[in-house]
Amino acid sequence: MKFTEEHEWLRVEGELVVVGITEHAAEQLGDIVFVELPEEGTEVAKDDEVVVIESVKAASDILAPLDGEIVEINGALTGNPGLVNEDPMGDAWFFKMKVEDLSAMDDYMDEAEYKDFIE
Amino acid sequence: MDALRRLPLHDLHAALGAKFGPFAGWSMPVQYPAGVMAEHLWCREKAALFDVSHMGQVLLPSGADAALETLVPADILGLAEGRQRYGLFTDDAGGVLDDLMIARRKDGLFLVVNAACAGQDIAHLKAHIETVVPVDDRALLALQGPMAGDVLAAIVPSSRAMTFMDVAVIPWKGVSLWLSRSGYTGEDGFEISVPVMAAEALANAILSDDRAAPAGLGARDSLRLEAGLPLYGQDMSPDISPVEAGQKWAIPKVRRRGGEREGGFPGAEMILSQIDSGAPRKRIGLLPEGRAPMRAGVELFDAEDGGTQVGIVTSGGFGPSLGAPMAIALVDADLPDDAMIWGEVRGRRLPARQAKTPFVTPGYKR
Structure with missing residues (x-):
């Protein structure tokens, strides 16, 4: 698993990359009440705003961590945004993307580096 | 920029695990570990304790009523002892400078104003009223929720007799509490002005009751919004008249056209004409x-x-x-x-x- 400075996690699943936000991010955001996901099939460039999360306090954006195509979204979050607080690292993944170059993930932090980063 | 001011009970909030955020120049507990959602729901079901000591507390001597009526279109002369009213400071253009609570005590009037406006309000009062006493040695706690009455009655039994918008000065452990049965959540509850030296003891006495839990500024905002209560600086401002803000009710008949003490406050002409003909x-x-x-x-x-x-x-x-x-x-x-x-x-x-x-x-x- 890899981590971005935007507090996203990236997990390789076959040829896809699954993206979500970290427990630390979910805790910082507070109670999440709304998640807006991109459409499946959307082509995205790294750092595009692809997901909007609204907590009781404020709205925040999730950026595409890599160039690629959104091939699957987690529709469960639309009806149950609170899942992001309950299981951010598991069931509350946001989307799966097909990326051209998996090696681009190497630029991101591993778990130990991310732990240092948030401390 | 000036450093953020800390609440008298800052250390207690930190010990309770509060996350702090800046508000009106103060470092305020925004939420506790339970989170905004849980704190909000707790307040609707039980009793939530908020620290609103950032708000301005001001005493005016007896006899300041008529002078205060020149700044606030409320019926202050008609305010009975032991009662509280909501009011607005208006400006010459018919906008709102701040909203406030006005309580009648035996020894005069007690005002609570918004933190962000306190300095300006006090200067405004001093320009029109001879003796204006800012109260700097008291914290202000709000205990809100359907169980707030029972929780407080266990600590201050005589609070039980109070009803909505009643105020009372009640001795407690050698200090005097200034109570008002009101709040900003849409629930029953109290705002309690307590000397700083006794504030932690009172907060702990309240929080030792299982029905009470701390709540932060985040829940305070979602609670007041659900209750349809306007927030000064957002829903009311110098650019929004009281009539536009839906606060016409705060201007009683006696201060309106044809009333016994019609007008006589900043922006009266504009505001009273809006009451009659619309905004x-x-x-x-x-x-x-x-x-x-x-x-x-x-x-x-x-x-x-x-x-x-x-x-x-x-x-x-x-x-x-x-x-x-x-x-x-x-x-x-x-x-x-x-x-x-x-x-x-x-x-x-x-x-x-x-x-x-x-x-x-x-x-x-x-």
């Missing part, structure tokens, strides 16, 4: 149809495509008890009550229905 804009409640909150600043339109802008959201968010987003908006006065509205959120027009406020039924103890 250009009006405050409405909004229920967005989807789950996306429409927050302050969202522009409102009369059509999904094109059309014209009819107003703006002044406060908006998610209502934990409502289980849905909600907003207060300022719109053109001639907008029909049943007109559908679209709010532009991140470039997309999303539909919203007009709705009556409060969004939830208040629990005031009348």
Whole structure:
């Protein structure tokens, strides 16, 4: 698993990359009440705003961590945004993307580096 | 920039695990580990303790009534001892400088004003009233919720006799508590002015009751919004008249046209003419149809495509008890009550229905 400075996690699943936000991010955001996901099939460039999360306090954006195509979204979050607080690292993944170059993930932090980063 | 001021009970909040955020120059507990949603719901079901010591507390001597009426269009001369009223400081252009609570005690008037406006309010009062005493040695706690009455009665038994908007000075452990049965959540509850030296003991006495839990500024905002209570600086301002803000009720008959003490406050001509003939804009409640909150600043339109802008959201968010987003908006006065509205959120027009406020039924103890 890899981590971005935007507090996203990236997990390789076959040829896809699954993206979500970290427990630390979910805790910082507070109670999440709304998640807006991109459409499946959307082509995205790294750092595009692809997901909007609204907590009781404020709205925040999730950026595409890599160039690629959104091939699957987690529709469960639309009806149950609170899942992001309950299981951010598991069931509350946001989307799966097909990326051209998996090696681009190497630029991101591993778990130990991310732990240092948030401390 | 000046350093943020700390509340007298800062260390207690830190020990309770509060996350702090800046508000009106103060470092305020925004939420505790339970989180905004849980704190909000706890307040609606039990009793939540808020620290609102950032708010300005001011004493005026007896005899200041008439002078205060020149600044605030309320019936202060008619305010009975032991009672409290809501009022507004207006300006010459008919806008609002701040809103405040005015309590009548045996020895004079006790005012509570907004933190962000306190300095300006005190200067404004001093320009018109000889003796203005800012109270700097007291904390202000708010205990709110359907169980607030029982929790406080266990500590201060005589508080039980008070009803909504009653005030009392009650001795407790060698200090005097200034109580008012009011608040800013839409629930029954009390605001308690307590000397700083006794504030922690009182907060701990309250929190030692299982029915009480701390709540932060985040829950305070979602609670007041569900209760349809306007926030100064967002829903009321120098650019929004009391009539536009839906606060006409705060200006009693005696200060209106034909009243015994008609006018005689800043902006009277404009405000009284708006009471009689209407204002250009009006405050409405909004229920967005989807789950996306429409927050302050969202522009409102009369059509999904094109059309014209009819107003703006002044406060908006998610209502934990409502289980849905909600907003207060300022719109053109001639907008029909049943007109559908679209709010532009991140470039997309999303539909919203007009709705009556409060969004939830208040629990005031009348």
